[in-house]
Amino acid sequence: MTDHARHEGSPVTAAMGSRRFGRVNWLGLATLAERETRRFMAVWTQTIMAPLVTAGLFLLIFSIAIGPTRGDVMGVPFTTFIAPGILMMTVIQNAFANTSSSIVISKVQGNIVDTLMPPLSAGELVLGYLAGGVGRGLLVAVAIWLGLWVFLGIGLAHPMWALCFVLLGAAFLSGIGIVAGIFANKFDQMAAITNFIVTPLAFLSGTFYSVEALPPVLYTVTHFNPIFYLIDGARYGVIGVSDSDPLLGLSVGATATLVICLTAWRMLATGYRLKA
Template structure:
């Protein structure tokens, strides 16, 4: 009498591949694309808050500083004050929005308890980092494009070195997106996230030469400012937009790239180990 064949409990035997197998090579391109698309759709679906609002905020900064300080400030580094602060305000807005995109996505998922939906699919730590990074960089670049067009239309400012400016905008968005991932993983509550934003991100954005040349700072603050990667991002964007800077653009690009790589590595380690992500 023949025996009834037994079905194996091993998924690999039944289907020919185990859960998590990468059928398209070493990178799960479909999963990576899906995560990146989700992160981009998160902010494009509410574009009035994520794209229009930053444009209005940047415009208000320009109007307030131009009216309050511009007429009395005179030229800074050979350009008028309004033109000088335009790149700083642009980069400040870019990095704030890039940070908000990744940090809010992760912390909201943790608070709502659905972070598991992101962690369960067969995505490696590197793919998670790249997926979240894509959303933050996309938001930062779109904000930069909108503000640049506004500066051209209302102030007549045309980027002096557009490729250099684009490189620093992308790098700045990547740096703050990766920092947003680290902050989102570390924070378990909205008030913790607000504390990180208010006491770390905002001071970094405001005290990095956004509204002034660092050459005017006292010696101690001058040295401290040069340890801040955000200073090099703002300074590089200023060179790309109006052709003047406080430090060599290549040095700034190298420092900002190293800082971005370091923070991305930390975010990668957090995802791989499940630090503050797994119960």
């Protein structure tokens, strides 16, 4: 047997060949997902409790400042109307922060190579990072909803719809976080993306108001914002009212999530702004 034949038949080469045909490195994927989960659980007071407090402050301030004079919105009290929007806004902000901060910190510290060198494909890297962001978003959603249920008596009108939109919103913003983390090389670049893109999209998406009250131009512009459909869908799942068809929102959210995840996959596959 030639050296070439012996090499081709070796376990290492066989494993590499099987990976070329699409087999998943489940151990590596699970390890990356666990690492990303341990990252935010190690500082749970900052990643879980802090968003809960922030959401509570939003509800308190809006209830005191606007609630008594605002009246009902779409047939429900103002505080009840904004509660699901605040829940989803907090979920997507934390999902974005989880993936983006993980990648940027690794790039700044120079240890991103520890993630890129193991035998993980670009798709497995995307899924691993998504697992951490979605996990954090889901925990934040549960914590805030429990607070809404205990203090405001807000249950779940459509539990499966609520779960679908929370998972979809967390996945979408986790994907954006991966793209932003790869693009940004410094913390100030990440801060600019957060302050000028993510935060405005979250705030100007019907979180604190019904889009039916907007002028025609802003009404049209809002419907091009995927986050609007995620927040509106979460509102439907929690309190049973919405500005748009939940099925449309699910379609838009799923399409936007697929597009951003494919973008993240492409960036990782080509090593965009990751290779020296």
